Amino acid sequence: MIINHPILGPRDSQEFTYLGDATLIDRPDWEADDAAGQFHDYLYLRDNPAGEHRELWFHEQGDRSWLVVTRNTVTHEILNVELARDVARARGRSK
C-alpha cells in the first residue's frame, strides 16, 4: 500500500504507523460540565464504517508528521491525505 504524503509524495506504508480514527483530534474540553460523559464517548465509541474512513497515521520512518488519511475500508483505496496539523487548525484546535 502506498500513502501519498502531502509533502514528500508517494511513500511505502511500511514507513508509517497507524493510530486510529481521526476523530481523536476532537478531544473534549476537560473543563466542560459534562466532561466525564464526553470523554467516555471520545474514548470508547467509534464508528466502524464499511467505506470511507478518516484515520490518523504517523510517518515514523520519515519526517515524523501526523497525517489524516481518508481510506475506503472496503477497497483499501486511499482517497485523500492531509497533514493532521492542518486538519486540527481548520477545526479551531491548536489556536
Added chain:
Amino acid sequence: MGKFDNHGLKAVSPLGGFEPQVDAFTGLLIREVTDRALASLGARQGSEDAVKSAAASYLGGALPEPASWNANGEFAAWWMGPDLWMISAPHDSHELLAGELKEAVGEAGSVVEQTDGWCRFDMEGSRCFDVLERLCNANIRAGKPGDATRTSMEHLGVFLLCHEAGQKYSIVGPRSSAGSLHHALVAAAQSAI
C-alpha cells in the same frame, strides 16, 4: 579550537575509537565522520517566516526546501520535517553552534543541541547504489544531489543525504546505535561487493 579544550579528557568517536573508523572495499569507502557540530532548529507556530529569514542571514543562505539539504560556506542544513531543520557546522569553529543559532533566531525558533545525539558515516565510490539499495527503501537511483531523505536502515531511523548521485552520500543515524548502523553498512557492502 573550542572553548573547552583544557579538560584533559580525550573524546572517543561514536564507534568508540580515538580516530574515526574507515572501511575500504573495492569501489566503496565508508568513513566515520566526527568533526561536525549539530543543532536542530524548529520554527514556532506563526513565526515560520521570521525563522527562515533569521536563519538565512546567520547561515548565509536560505534554509533547504522539504526533502533536501544545502551547504552555505562552512554551514550545512537539512530538512527534517515540517518547519524543522538540522544545522551542521565544523565542530572546531562552532562547538557552541546551538547557542549561536539561538541568538540568531531569538524567540521565533526553538533550538536544541544535537551534536552528540548522532553518528555520521560518509559513503563514497561507484558501488553506492548497490549497497544503499540493500539498506533502505529510499528511491536512491532516482535521487539527485541535494536530496535529504529520512528513511530506515537496520530498523534505525536515519537521514540519507546525497552529495553526488551514485557516488557520495552521508548517513546520519542515532549515536547510541552507531555500532549497529556501522555493522549494517559493512554487512551490506560485503554482500554487494
